[in-house]
Amino acid sequence: MIAADYYNEMSASEAVVRPHYQPYAEWFQNVPADWLGQKRNEADLLFHRLGITFAVYGEGGGKERLIPFDVIPRIIPHREWSILAAGLRQRVQALNLFLQDIYHDQHILKAGLIPSAAVLNNTQYRPEMIGVDVPGQIYSHIAGIDIIRAGDGEFYVLEDNLRVPSGVSYMLENRRMMMRLFPDLFARYKVAPVEHYPDMLLDNLRSVAPAGMLDPTVVVLTPGVFNSAYFEHSFLAQQMGVELVEGRDLLVKDDFVYMRTTQGPRRVDVIYRRVDDDFLDPEVFRPDSMLGVPGLLAAYKAGHVTLCNAIGTGVADDKSIYPYVPQMIQFYLSEAPILHNVSTFMLRQRADYEYVMAHLPELVVKEVHGSGGYGMLVGPAASQAELEAFRLRIAANPEHYIAQPTLALSACPTFVEAGIAPRHIDLRPFVLAGREIKMVPGGLTRVALREGSLVVNSSQGGGTKDTWVLEH
Amino acid sequence: MLSRTADHLYWMARYTERAENLARMLDVHNRMTLLTRESSLVGQDWEGILTINQLERDFQQRYSHITREHVIHFMAFDAENPSSIHSCLRLARENAHAVRGTLTSELWETMNATWLKMRDMPLESMERDLGAFFEWVKFRSHLSRGVSVGTMLQDEAFHFVRLGTFLERSDNTARLLDVKYRLLLGAHTAEEASPDYYQWGGLLRSLSAFEIYRKVYRDLITPRRVAELLLLRVDMPRSLLYCAQEVLANLEQIANRHSAETLRRAGELFASLRYSRIDTVFERGFHEFLDRFLVSINDIGTRISEDFLLPVAA
Numbered sequence: 156m157i158a159a160d161y162y163n164e165m166s167a168s169e170a171v172v173r174p175h176y177q178p179y180a181e182w183f184q185n186v187p188a189d190w191l192g193q194k195r196n197e198a199d200l201l202f203h204r205l206g207i208t209f210a211v212y213g214e215g216g217g218k219e220r221l222i223p224f225d226v227i228p229r230i231i232p233h234r235e236w237s238i239l240a241a242g243l244r245q246r247v248q249a250l251n252l253f254l255q256d257i258y259h260d261q262h263i264l265k266a267g268l269i270p271s272a273a274v275l276n277n278t279q280y281r282p283e284m285i286g287v288d289v290p291g292q293i294y295s296h297i298a299g300i301d302i303i304r305a306g307d308g309e310f311y312v313l314e315d316n317l318r319v320p321s322g323v324s325y326m327l328e329n330r331r332m333m334m335r336l337f338p339d340l341f342a343r344y345k346v347a348p349v350e351h352y353p354d355m356l357l358d359n360l361r362s363v364a365p366a367g368m369l370d371p372t373v374v375v376l377t378p379g380v381f382n383s384a385y386f387e388h389s390f391l392a393q394q395m396g397v398e399l400v401e402g403r404d405l406l407v408k409d410d411f412v413y414m415r416t417t418q419g420p421r422r423v424d425v426i427y428r429r430v431d432d433d434f435l436d437p438e439v440f441r442p443d444s445m446l447g448v449p450g451l452l453a454a455y456k457a458g459h460v461t462l463c464n465a466i467g468t469g470v471a472d473d474k475s476i477y478p479y480v481p482q483m484i485q486f487y488l489s490e491a492p493i494l495h496n497v498s499t500f501m502l503r504q505r506a507d508y509e510y511v512m513a514h515l516p517e518l519v520v521k522e523v524h525g526s527g528g529y530g531m532l533v534g535p536a537a538s539q540a541e542l543e544a545f546r547l548r549i550a551a552n553p554e555h556y557i558a559q560p561t562l563a564l565s566a567c568p569t570f571v572e573a574g575i576a577p578r579h580i581d582l583r584p585f586v587l588a589g590r591e592i593k594m595v596p597g598g599l600t601r602v603a604l605r606e607g608s609l610v611v612n613s614s615q616g617g618g619t620k621d622t623w624v625l626e627h
Numbered sequence: 628m629l630s631r632t633a634d635h636l637y638w639m640a641r642y643t644e645r646a647e648n649l650a651r652m653l654d655v656h657n658r659m660t661l662l663t664r665e666s667s668l669v670g671q672d673w674e675g676i677l678t679i680n681q682l683e684r685d686f687q688q689r690y691s692h693i694t695r696e697h698v699i700h701f702m703a704f705d706a707e708n709p710s711s712i713h714s715c716l717r718l719a720r721e722n723a724h725a726v727r728g729t730l731t732s733e734l735w736e737t738m739n740a741t742w743l744k745m746r747d748m749p750l751e752s753m754e755r756d757l758g759a760f761f762e763w764v765k766f767r768s769h770l771s772r773g774v775s776v777g778t779m780l781q782d783e784a785f786h787f788v789r790l791g792t793f794l795e796r797s798d799n800t801a802r803l804l805d806v807k808y809r810l811l812l813g814a815h816t817a818e819e820a821s822p823d824y825y826q827w828g829g830l831l832r833s834l835s836a837f838e839i840y841r842k843v844y845r846d847l848i849t850p851r852r853v854a855e856l857l858l859l860r861v862d863m864p865r866s867l868l869y870c871a872q873e874v875l876a877n878l879e880q881i882a883n884r885h886s887a888e889t890l891r892r893a894g895e896l897f898a899s900l901r902y903s904r905i906d907t908v909f910e911r912g913f914h915e916f917l918d919r920f921l922v923s924i925n926d927i928g929t930r931i932s933e934d935f936l937l938p939v940a941a
Contacts, residue, residue: 393728
């Protein structure tokens with residue numbers, strides 16, 4: 156079931172195509188009926204040959220799958236993007252200030268805006284980081300902010316991803332694919348380019364190198380080929396022209412980090428790490444981690460290497476902290492938030508708890524620490540048994556859950572088995588913070604391919620679309 | 628570059644080359660079998676294929692007896708035999724996958740596409756037309772070599788790829804020659820043996836050397852000249868001398884502070900081939916010569932791993 160009151164990205168009503176989709180609609184009228192189908196098959200073939208795949212957890216055997224790619228672009232008018240960009244910039248700036256604050260003077264906790272316990276007892280809060288000064292006071296150098304458009308046409312932030320957000324390689328590959336498949340469409344639109352993202356990323360990483368490094372060596376740290384996002388790690392390293400390393404390729408000596416090369420050890424200054432905090436350094440975090448580098452935290456605290464993102468950013472994108480982001484913006488920047496949060500019930504609060512338990516079939520319930528669409532209940536789509544099972548889980552650990560109204564995500568025409576039909580979408584723009592805050596216009600549009608589904612995660616059967624921000 | 632990256636590149640090239648040489652060997656052997664009228668020893672020596680690759684024991688564990696079909700299946704298509712063509716192409720692709728960012732996109736696509744095709748081709752159709760399958764393997768190897776030469780920056784990464792290629796090729800060529808000469812000459816010397824045109828021609832063809840032989844010698848095929856061509860011609864791209872020369876040249880390009888002795892040994896091997904005469908080789912024993920060569924080339928391989936590829940301490 157598609158929610159009746161969703162916002163249709165392409166059409167204002169049955170008969171009226173929104174202006175920014177008109178050139179597409181005109182183009183579409185003149186292409187043969189099976190053209191899109193052919194193009195989609197072509198894309199599948201190319202993605203396979205290029206090996207643009209991701210590994211699926213729980214399927215075993217290092218299985219690789221394609222993320223379904225949809226051939227119909229998601230188009231965002233210039234003026235809408237301008238608002239989004241300003242809002243994203245503001246939000247990421249405030250989140251970084253928040254992280255700097257809670258690992259130093261904790262003004263925001265002293266001011267009573269956020270309960271201290273919610274921050275200091277959070278499993279994502281890293282006491283190891285207290286008092287550690289990071290270059291430029293930037294913690295989340297690469298942020299992926301999940302945006303949705305609700306029935307009222309407004310954009311809302313659904314989630315901040317400040318640890319190791321992924322998906323940017325698909326943003327870039329989708330654009331490349333669209334230009335290859337439909338060059339004539341690009342003649343009809345002035346689409347803002349995104350291809351310079353790797354350059355921008357490298358520049359951003361270099362800008363936060365330890366002080367005094369004139370020509371810093373940057374590497375990308377991956378958990379390895381079996382990680383679901385390995386393609387992206389390898390892609391970004393290649394596009395930036397830097398080494399892709401695994402933990403075993405690095406070593407720490409006298410608090411400096413080196414990589415093992417054919418010409419002997421070589422200093423490393425900036426690590427764009429795609430390994431979670433817990434696995435980074437077996438001497439400090441999980442001792443059983445084979446993915447990390449013993450001694451890395453010590454080198455980091457000594458200021459001899461920069462980790463991007465910093466350790467301990469997870470506390471700021473935790474779903475229990477999310478409801479406070481608008482207050483953070485007010486507190487640190489003295490500005491009104493440009494982008495709104497989705498209203499959120501915190502189940503550790505009595506009143507919220509009671510409301511949620513009484514209205515479970517209408518709500519979306521999420522685990523505070525969950526991500527990737529795992530451990531989530533979509534009330535309207537759940538069976539009675541699922542609802543009851545979830546109810547018990549919530550009752551046992553209310554503080555582990557938040558709830559939100561079931562939002563009618565906006566929908567965009569999508570090429571599916573039955574032809575062209577609206578499917579729900581979201582948007583993840585990637586925001587870079589370093590010397591300044593920058594982003595390329597656009598992001599990754601994810602689409603829930605199953606009719607009526609609101610879950611866009613690729614691990615849950617979601618697909619992606621190319622995202623076009625128009626230049627004017 | 629990272630030691631691990633160099634290691635993956637080196638093995639990617641070795642497995643690709645190994646798959647090609649396996650295809651060449653199986654192809655020529657299969658043809659020779661078809662040529663032999665009576666079921667003579669020569670035609671039916673499928674055991675030799677297992678011996679060259681030191682796989683007799685693995686084979687016996689899985690198959691009841693040695694037949695043409697069994698050996699071909701085991702050496703070409705058996706996913707559980709880590710040395711089959713199937714496995715070599717998989718391992719080549721896995722190594723490429725681990726360093727795909729270091730490869731040009733054309734090279735990665737080639738490695739990936741080769742493996743996907745290998746994986747998805749129906750067994751019956753490959754077995755029905757073995758010649759076409761072996762030809763396909765050879766051409767995929769030509770393609771990946773051509774793509775690496777034609778698209779890669781000629782930096783360290785490239786030299787590790789080339790090292791892998793030529794170490795593997797020299798090893799495979801030496802083993803093939805050793806077995807074939809033992810078989811074709813039997814107790815005879817190179818002078819006495821009756822030149823069996825088809826058998827020696829087949830050996831030449833398996834190393835893409837048949838037309839080259841004609842061009843170089845313009846004369847009858849004799850075992851001694853075949854040996855000279857495949858051991859000592861510096862302009863024959865599959866000869867031992869040519870491979871040794873390439874190993875030396877690529878090693879020189881990647882030298883580090885540990886590698887002087889390895890370089891010296893590679894130089895010594897090259898010089899010993901460069902200034903050998905084929906008569907002396909036969910006088911002193913053809914088999915012994917190849918044996919010494921294989922020992923040297925394996926020693927250089929091991930030393931390369933130690934000097935460059937194993938993680939070094941700070």
